[in-house]
Amino acid sequence: MKLATWNVNSLAVRLPQLLDWLAAHPVDAMVLQETKLSDDKFPQAEIEAAGYHVAFHGQKTYNGVALLSRGTLAERLVKNIPNHDDDQARLIAGTVTGPLGAVRVIGAYFPNGQAPGSEKFAYKMAWLDALQGWLREELAAHPRLVLMGDFNIAPEDRDVHDPVAWAGQIHCTDEERAHFRALLALGLHDAFRLFEQPPRSWSWWDYRNLAFRKNQGLRIDHILVSDALKPHVAACTIDKLPRKNERPSDHAPVVVELADR
């Protein structure tokens, strides 16, 4: 059973690339971030024609998330963090059924945070607090759970191309990293780090300064699996190829494979 996450940075622009990617990588479920589309503009028919059920939670211009699934999307679809007031469309959750049975899938676009000390940073911290509180309940209700998306947090220095330059900067602050560790402490595991990985593995490269060609990036897109799913994780990879497309997203897809064992 394969699951994937991709920050597409505008689904209106990236839809053809998404459809190409899905044709080459027939995943069981996928979450998207930064669709940047209100729900009335969402390309539901095109995605259904590609063989996926889809749920979405969007807004005009900014943010926006979607959940694609080969099988029907079970009930208890959640849009945004329950009991957390938020006018930004950043989270979608549902239960997907694949070869491994039912898995609770949460797709999230974590706030950027702009800069430590800013209002947007405070918003990010409050959002992370709310996510943590809700996840505790969600994990109790759904032990087989995957949280994936654009976390906008580089968990460790090895997730940063230049840790000295990025020290204390947004995505790399102690506060953000403590929040990431708090998520792990709930009983979640960074699927990518369950395996030996190539050094200098990133999921995002700045559009500027030839960052991709120089492989200067950050690993900020993650797939966390619950204790119950951890024994099933067979592989986790970042697919750099779409970053080489014309008009690429600045993020790469991340894929996890869950085996039956």
Add this chain to the structure above:
DNA sequence: ATGGCGTACACCGTACGA
């Protein structure tokens, strides 16, 4: 060096991302 690039919206510049 707060630049660089890309997207959206609006209107030919500004906000935002990471």
